[in-house]
Amino acid sequence: MKEPGRSATSTSYLWLYRTGTQGPPIVLYDYQTTRASKHPVRFLAEFKGYLHVDGYAGYHALKNVTLVGCWAHARRKFSEALKALPDSAKDSAVLAKEGLAYCNRLFKIEQDLKKSDASDKERYQTRLKLSEPIVEAFSAWLKKQAPRVLPKSALGRAIHYCRTQWDKLVAFLQDGRLELDNNRAERSIKPFVMGRKNWLFSNTPRGAVASSTIYSLIETAKENGLIPFQYLSYLFEQLPNLEDQTNETLDELLPWSSSLPDYCKLSSQS
Structure with a gap:
């Protein structure tokens, strides 16, 4: 509400960073005034390795990282496309279901791996054997359907999303430690989103930073079983x-x- 050089109605952002399956779980919230790529570039300046992200293009500015996309976002777009179609659009409905089916097959493999408590090496080998053929078939399907659908339709946007995100979507095949989606981060941002609906604003930047610190501490404590x-x-x-x-x-x-x-x-x- 009171930030030098900014009106009280300006939109600010809370960036979320968290660990994956390796090491102790850590959840960190970082208050910033914008959604510019300079913020993760600064925060992750010394980080090297794989970085799970959503479809935001700003992450491309990061160096020394391999961006890993989110298949949950891809699946959701086909699900939304299917729901948006009128009953008369039978052909488009069939295509939306086909796209959704490719995604569901990949998630089924991941569910089976989780149930069997597979090691990282086993996950990697199983993905090469079972997931990679599905990914390759899906890629061919996307290329075939892209010119056949209206680009601004919900189905067209779903196909476009997958094609533009493709390098990140297939990155999970590179290492068994990687996950198919970014849901771990999605879940970690929900507590702050739910709280925001109650308190709506921070009075000052200092208060926003303090709130971020407290949320980081509490959510990390919960993740560590405290x-x-x-x-x-x-x-x-x-x-x-x-x-x-x-x-x-x-x-x-x-x-x-x-x-x-x-x-x-x-x-x-x-």
């Missing part, structure tokens, strides 16, 4: 009594630390 209230209470007791706030002493207070007391852990309540 009880947020108990964990925050523990922090408020311990932090004022630290003689030296070094990286080593602060590490012992982080949500994934093995030094945390049992009463902070959700498992101790069951």
Whole structure:
């Protein structure tokens, strides 16, 4: 509401960064005034590796990363295209169902891998054997259908999305640690979105940054199996009594630390 050089009605953004399946789960929220690519470029300046993203083009400015797309977004667009079609559009409905079926087949393979508790290596090998042929067939289908549908129709937009995102969509085949979708991040942004509906605004940039910090701490605590209230209470007791706030002493207070007391852990309540 009160930001130098900006009106109270200006739209600001909260960027979400989080870890995948490797290492302790970490959820970080970063307040920024815009959606410009310079923000993730700055935040991820020292990061190298795979980065799961949605379809936002701004991520292309990042260096030393391999962008991994989201098949849930692709599937959703075909689902939306199917719902948007009138009953009379039988031919288009058939095509939308075909596109949706390709996506569903890929998700079925992932569900089976999860049920079997497959290792990263097994996931990689299974994807090459089962998923890659589906991906290749889907690519051929997209090329065939693109000139046959109206580009501005819901079905046309679904096909266009997949074709423009293709390099990112097929990246999951490169490594068994990768996921088929970006739903992990989608789930992590929901708590903030739901809270925003209640409090609507931050009064100052400092308040927005503080809110981002608190959300980061609470959501990371939840991801690590902690009880947020108990964990925050523990922090408020311990932090004022630290003689030296070094990286080593602060590490012992982080949500994934093995030094945390049992009463902070959700498992101790069951």
